[in-house]
Structure formats: C-alpha cells, structure tokens
Amino acid sequence: MAVGVEQRLAGVAPTRSARRRWPGAHSLAPYLLVSPAVVYMVALLGYPFFLALYFSLSNASVEQNVATFVGLRNYANIVGDAQFQKALLNSFIFTFGSGVVKGVLGTALAFLLLRHFPARRVIRGFLMLPWTLPIALSVLAFKFGMFDPQFSVVNWVGLHLGLIHSPAPNWLGDPTYAMIAVMTVNVWRGFSFTAIIVLAGLTSIPPEIIDAAKVDGANWERRWHAIIVPMIAPILFVGLTFDVVFTFTDLSVVYLLTNGGPINATEILPTLAFRVGIVGGDLARGSAIALFMLPLLVLMVVLMLRMLRRRDF
DSSP states (O other): HHHHHHHHHHHHHHHHHHHHHHHHHHHHHHHHHHHHHHHIIIIIIHHHHHHHHHHHTOOOTTTTTOOOOOOOTTHHHTTOOHHHHHHHHHHHHHHHHHHHHHHHOOOOHHHHSSSSOOTHHHHHHHHHHHSOOOHHHHHIIIIIISSSSTTOHHHHHHHHSSSOOSSOTTTOOOOOEHHHHHHHHHHHHHHHHHHHHHHHHHHHHHHHHHHHHTTTOOHHHIIIIIIIIIHHHHHHHHHHHHHHHHHHTTHHHHHTTTTOOSSTTTTOOHHHHHHHIISSHHHHHHHHHHHHHHHHHHHHHHHHHHHHOOOOO
C-alpha cells in the first residue's frame, strides 16, 4: 500500500513542477491583452524618443550621412544661446499665463453649467467644440478674422464701442500684442477642457454637504476653500497636469498664428526646435532643444503629484 502511494506521488510530482515551469493560457492572457498597447507605445513613443536622444548626443544633420558622438556639447551650446533663453522664458509665460486665465474662466463656466436652465445638455455638448475642432481651422479663423491688421473684428468692435482708439493695435505685428493673441487662442481652445474637469469634480460632491455648509452660514468663498477644493483636489491636480503638459508642448497655435514672431517675441521651445531641427536641418541641435523640455515637464509633474499626495495625508 505504501509502495503504491509512493509511486503515485512520484508520478504527480513531475506534473506539478511542469505546470509551474510552463504557465497556462490563463496566466498568459493578461500579457497578451496588454501587448498591443505596449507595442503601440514603443513604436509611437519609444523609437522617436531614443532616435532624438541619439541625435542630440551627436552632430547629426541633413547634410551628413554619418553622425559622430559629441556628448553633451549640443546641450551646452543651447543653454548659452540667447534665442533659446528667450524661447524658454516665453514658454513659461505662455504656459502659466494662459493656465491662470483658463482656470478662472473654466471654474466660472463650470459653476454656471451646474445650474438648471433650458437646453443645458445641448450647451454642455457645444462647450467641447473649441477643444474638438481642428487646431489649424481654429487658428486660421482667429488669424484672418480676429487679428487681421485691416479686417480685424476685434478692432472694429473696439473702435465702434470706444474701447480702443485709432490707430487700432496690430495684434500679430507688435511683440506685446502678439503674445496676448497666442495666449488668447490657447485659452479659447483649452478653457472648455478646464470647465469639464471642474464640472466633473463639482457633480461628484454630495449636495447634502453643501447644504449643510449653507445652513451653518458658510458663504461661497468659505465653501470653495474649505469644502469644494479639498474634495475635488485630485481631479483638479490631474486636470492641471494635463493642461500644463499640453500647453507647454503646444506647437500648432504659435506656429500657425505668428511662427514665433515678431522678432522672436512669441518664440517658444516647440517652435524653436521645429525651426532649427526640421526647417534648418540641424537635427542634433533641434533634438537637444526638444529633449530639454522633458526634464522640465517631469519636474513640474512630480511637484504637482507630491502636492496632491501631501493633501491626501
């Protein structure tokens, strides 16, 4: 009897070890389901990133078939370049200036859409039109309709209402007005996204909490700082992170509206990298400018996530 048990155990043991060595279909299923997304990300993000990294560490250009390794020389050259410093400063002004305006307008619009009024669902649907319209179509409409030096709708309305005086401002020809123009277009495209993010957070707050605060005598400002913001902080921080990344890397608005002009007044890092690397053919320098944005964005994202984590504790 004991011999039979030993034989059966001896026969079962290899089968169990084999099962441990060779995973079944059920254990491979998650990897198979995730593999298309991994391949897509590697092909779309990984290959261009490492290619740009290789270019930035070499003297690659469209004039040379073979590039040689030069180390961090390209990064050292762009850091000392006055044009790069100007583009870096403009990038921060463009990102945080338009971000503040989008935050204020988006929050106000979210509170308006939270109220009950006729056709509220239809208006909420139309709210996403600036975000979903093609960027080129939106920017060209502003360029030839709103900011044209001769046929500007903004100047015509301002002159007839007495808000501005002749001569009307040249929105795309003056350095100060040009920065205001590109920020205006970016705000018009992005504040609806901010409104949707804030509206999603507001609708997640139980109405009983707000009603209890009103009964206790808390005004709107007190309710916003003490109740609403702490409860929707995760949603706000995630939305702010996306907005900062999208705005800091926004090439289309500035390139189509001003192309970095006048006199590099609206030049930002994405447009400078495009002009130097693609238009100018200096792949090494253009890649270094483009990759310089990566540590800046990583630092901003890490700071935002740390602030959010501190609020949770």
